[in-house]
Amino acid sequence: MQYDEASSPQVQQAWQQQQQHQYATHQGSLAPPTSGGLHHHHIYPSGGLTAAAASTSSENLFDRSTEGFPKAALDQSAVAKYRLEHHYSLSLDQAIERSG
Numbered sequence: 001m002q003y004d005e006a007s008s009p010q011v012q013q014a015w016q017q018q019q020q021h022q023y024a025t026h027q028g029s030l031a032p033p034t035s036g037g038l039h040h041h042h043i044y045p046s047g048g049l050t051a052a053a054a055s056t057s058s059e060n061l062f063d064r065s066t067e068g069f070p071k072a073a074l075d076q077s078a079v080a081k082y083r084l085e086h087h088y089s090l091s092l093d094q095a096i097e098r099s100g
Helices: 009-030 071-099
Strands: none
Touching: none
16 A cells, blocks of 8 residues: 555554554564473374374374372372262263152
8 A cells, every 4th residue: 555745644643553563563473482491282082193193103192190299289189080080970870760
């Protein structure tokens, strides 16, 4: 869009801001994501891995090791797991009773 010298400063400023925004948006879409040295682990739904993820089978997608966790944290996670399983079981039984 071309403006002649008689254009108001507000119009020119708005045009410059729009151009800068478009440039920044375009540059942001081209820039690769930075991980800051951290490895990203992905959890995939029970349907399995996508084709792209399956092709990188050598990559460690999710580490399930509990090595390094304190015993108290492992005990608390076990309690939470059993509570969740119990709640799910009760909810399922109640749903079966209601529908039966």
